[in-house]
Amino acid sequence: MTDPSGNDPSLTSLIISTAIRTGIGALAGGTIGGIDAKLRGDDVLVGVLEGGLSGGTIGAAAPLAFVGRFGTLAFSYFTAQGVYGAYEAFSEGEILLGAFRAIVVTVPAASKAKMKSRQLARDKNVNSQAPRDLPTARPISRSETQNAALQKLIGELKAKGASKIRVDQQQVDSSGVRVGVNRPDLQYELNGKRYYVEFDRASSGRGRPHALRLLSNDPDGEVHLITLD
Amino acid sequence: MPNPDSMKYLLDNQLAPLTFSWAFLEAPLDVVVASVKQWREGYGRRLAISSHKGEVARLLLHLAPLANTRNRELFIGTNSGWTAYFDNDRNGGDVFTPASYLPKAFGMRGVAVSAAPNTMKSNRKDARGIYGGVRMSVYATRDIKYHNCLRSIAALNDGGKWVFHADGEVQSWEEPGRYQAKRIADRFTPELLETYCRHFGLNIFEPAFYGPDAVLIASDEPVSMIQTLEERQREMGLID
Numbered sequence: 001m002t003d004p005s006g007n008d009p010s011l012t013s014l015i016i017s018t019a020i021r022t023g024i025g026a027l028a029g030g031t032i033g034g035i036d037a038k039l040r041g042d043d044v045l046v047g048v049l050e051g052g053l054s055g056g057t058i059g060a061a062a063p064l065a066f067v068g069r070f071g072t073l074a075f076s077y078f079t080a081q082g083v084y085g086a087y088e089a090f091s092e093g094e095i096l097l098g099a100f101r102a103i104v105v106t107v108p109a110a111s112k113a114k115m116k117s118r119q120l121a122r123d124k125n126v127n128s129q130a131p132r133d134l135p136t137a138r139p140i141s142r143s144e145t146q147n148a149a150l151q152k153l154i155g156e157l158k159a160k161g162a163s164k165i166r167v168d169q170q171q172v173d174s175s176g177v178r179v180g181v182n183r184p185d186l187q188y189e190l191n192g193k194r195y196y197v198e199f200d201r202a203s204s205g206r207g208r209p210h211a212l213r214l215l216s217n218d219p220d221g222e223v224h225l226i227t228l229d
Numbered sequence: 230m231p232n233p234d235s236m237k238y239l240l241d242n243q244l245a246p247l248t249f250s251w252a253f254l255e256a257p258l259d260v261v262v263a264s265v266k267q268w269r270e271g272y273g274r275r276l277a278i279s280s281h282k283g284e285v286a287r288l289l290l291h292l293a294p295l296a297n298t299r300n301r302e303l304f305i306g307t308n309s310g311w312t313a314y315f316d317n318d319r320n321g322g323d324v325f326t327p328a329s330y331l332p333k334a335f336g337m338r339g340v341a342v343s344a345a346p347n348t349m350k351s352n353r354k355d356a357r358g359i360y361g362g363v364r365m366s367v368y369a370t371r372d373i374k375y376h377n378c379l380r381s382i383a384a385l386n387d388g389g390k391w392v393f394h395a396d397g398e399v400q401s402w403e404e405p406g407r408y409q410a411k412r413i414a415d416r417f418t419p420e421l422l423e424t425y426c427r428h429f430g431l432n433i434f435e436p437a438f439y440g441p442d443a444v445l446i447a448s449d450e451p452v453s454m455i456q457t458l459e460e461r462q463r464e465m466g467l468i469d
Contacts, residue, residue, distance in 0.1 A: 125354050126354065126388075127349070127352060127353065127354050127355075127356055127388075127389075128354075129349065129358065129359065129360060129465075130320055130360070130388075131360035131362075131385065131386060131387045131388040132249070132250070132320075132321075132343055132345055132360060132361070132362050132364065132385050132386075133250075133323075133325065133343075134364075134383055134385065134387065134392070134394060135364065135366050135378065135381035135383055135394060135396055136325060136329075136376075136378075137366075137376050137378040137381055137396045137397070138381075138394060138396055147375065148375045150375075151374075151375035151376045152375065154376070155376070158326050158329065158330040159272070159330065159334075160272050161268075161269060161272050161274065161326070161450075162326060163298050163299060163318075163323050163326055163450075164298065164318070164323055165325055165326060169387065169388075170387075170388045174297060174298070174453060175297045175453065175454050176297050176318070176319055176320040178388065181388070189298050191451060192298070192450075192451030192452070192453065
């Protein structure tokens, strides 16, 4: 059941998942910090270390409650800092540095917009009103292993205070708005973030299309794919 | 489908969506509140707890404002051995987690109920209304198979298509013949829900059944959208 990509949301994989987030954050932060330092003529190694430390910290802390709570605020702060940095570079005649900072600032927003643009017409045209939630004890599959794993996961999530739990119902985002007619096996809210979980058999190959559709409907959500026969 | 106007709802749904879904826990008010406090603080939530007294219609107003994720929960004593649970989820009561978790973790049975009128007349993107339906789930203090849901019955409009679900063993207090009704909405109505709940000593649609003692628990659960009750009622087409 463990997904090596860190996408298995069970408690036992939390450490692996945090390590993966930290690594990705550190790599992205280090790369940006290093390039920025090189363009402004500073020590590249220092830039890599500073950027890597910031990125790694953000990656590690991402699942924590306070990050979810202040996520929008933090995102706005970093965006504002980036915009100011780009402005500062342009006004000092550092065109290349300014262009680099402008790209870094716009990439997250652009990638979200790109993801949203992939939304299927039948999802785009759905009425935003969410139906009432159905009982969650319903099976999601003919595989008893999958049904048992789903209920075990729901049990763990309830202990952590997860809310807005839906099983095999149309996709509803963090605001309680229906965003698609696809039916993730499980969807829930935890610490201010919306999660979607799909169980697939090893032979199915439907995991990636499932994830892309879920994210095109809700680019702010997080998808977990669990392979289980 | 029966006319929604002729159906029974709590307070005639004048405070909807607060009265679309709620739950009951089989323990006195102070025991339920202490259990919730232990549970929520156990995973790091900070809580503000306040006591209130009054009729249910006034008590429910303490839940405002509504939020995209419940961060205000109201526990109301009843004239039975059960405590009622309501919350401020903007879609109308997100009661599954407390109604199912508390029974197993703290040894008190739980009953979750939902009764919302179906006013959605079209599947068009711009149509206004509510996908309605009726639902009841009974949660035991121990696991039955993979979960502690003893019985769930639901007939609701699942986003444009009416569905009927019944999970778990048929209980002695049920009228399974009703589930054969041709129209799905007729298989589980608010009246049948009310009858089933009476088996547990719950007069769910009777305002005098609730109160006067209540406790509000407000938490620091992250929310990204808050609305007044009136704003949400207007958005849902409940008021003009």
